[in-house]
Amino acid sequence: MSLIKKAIIPAAGLGTRFLPATKAMPKEMLPIVDRPTIEYIVDEAINSGIEDIIIVTGKGKRAIEDHFDKSFELEENLIKKEKFAMLEEIRKTAKIDIHYIRQKEPRGLGHAIWCARKFIGDEPFAVLLGDDIIRNDKPGLSQLMQEYDQTNSSVIGVKKVPDEETHRYGIIDPLEKFGKLYQVRSFVEKPEQGTAPSNLAIIGRYILTPEIFNFLDAQKIGAGGEIQLTDAIQELNRIQRVFALEIEGNRYDVGEKLGFIETTLEIALERDDLREPLISYLDQLHEKNSNRSENR
Numbered sequence: 691m692s693l694i695k696k697a698i699i700p701a702a703g704l705g706t707r708f709l710p711a712t713k714a715m716p717k718e719m720l721p722i723v724d725r726p727t728i729e730y731i732v733d734e735a736i737n738s739g740i741e742d743i744i745i746v747t748g749k750g751k752r753a754i755e756d757h758f759d760k761s762f763e764l765e766e767n768l769i770k771k772e773k774f775a776m777l778e779e780i781r782k783t784a785k786i787d788i789h790y791i792r793q794k795e796p797r798g799l800g801h802a803i804w805c806a807r808k809f810i811g812d813e814p815f816a817v818l819l820g821d822d823i824i825r826n827d828k829p830g831l832s833q834l835m836q837e838y839d840q841t842n843s844s845v846i847g848v849k850k851v852p853d854e855e856t857h858r859y860g861i862i863d864p865l866e867k868f869g870k871l872y873q874v875r876s877f878v879e880k881p882e883q884g885t886a887p888s889n890l891a892i893i894g895r896y897i898l899t900p901e902i903f904n905f906l907d908a909q910k911i912g913a914g915g916e917i918q919l920t921d922a923i924q925e926l927n928r929i930q931r932v933f934a935l936e937i938e939g940n941r942y943d944v945g946e947k948l949g950f951i952e953t954t955l956e957i958a959l960e961r962d963d964l965r966e967p968l969i970s971y972l973d974q975l976h977e978k979n980s981n982r983s984e985n986r
């Protein structure tokens with residue numbers, strides 16, 4: 691059993707990349723096939739052994755709370771219609787004990803994490819960001835938890851990204867490498883193009899010691915005019931060792947439109963009820979598009 695029991699899932703962002711879909715609906719509720727994206731994140735936390743989850747929400751995010759709540763009317767309706775498999779699915783989601791706190795102003799990821807400080811108290815904890823879905827037999831977060839249990843140090847999940855994408859991420863400057871684990875010299879949030887110290891990007895999974903709150907307390911403004919978690923990690927790294935671990939598994943960026951569509955297709959192709967018809971549809975589409983480009 692890991693020492694890490696609590697996780698924070700920040701979900702207060704405005705979701706501007708998906709407007710107008712996210713004008714009245716939280717981006718975390720956009721469905722990948724038939725499940726909201728946030729459910730994939732909550733599942734990863736639970737499958738990693740997390741016992742308590744706090745979701746940091748904001749204005750217009752009530753649908754998230756309703757989703758993980760019990761719905762008597764819906765359950766009654768499914769029982770009447772004898773849709774027992776779906777009933778089981780719905781009940782599973784409501785069984786998880788999730789806590790909520792509101793971030794009252796959109797002041798950045800660092801600030802969202804800071805909002806959950808009283809829930810975390812004085813113990814190490816996990817953070818999972820909703821824009822990254824990681825799929826692997828051994829969940830991404832549990833790989834970090836295992837490293838924490840061995841090193842007693844903060845561990846940040848990273849993956850290699852192409853050079854032209856480094857400006858979109860927090861990037862590490864690695865000091866020493868032990869297999870897939872790195873000791874880190876420094877962390878930089880969204881470096882300008884061509885200035886990144888490596889192409890190892892932070893991919894939205896963190897194990898942090900509670901001392902991080904000492905630095906988040908300062909509420910220093912960083913990249914994009916926001917309070918950045920990466921900046922606080924950089925400060926933490928000056929007083930404690932912070933490691934980075936290359937996470938194994940496929941990572942999907944569902945915070946971007948193309949990534950969202952790719953993820954939807956990949957997950958749909960794994961489903962018995964959708965695989966065959968979807969493949970034949972994709973074949974037709976491919977043919978139609980090749981003819982179109984030949985006729986140009």
Ligand code: G1P
Pocket residue numbers: 799819821822858859860861879880891892893894918919920945
């Ligand atoms: C956040 C973090 C960044 C990290 C990224 C991963 O940025 O600040 O360090 O690399 O998530 O998805 P955001 O994508 O919220 O701008």
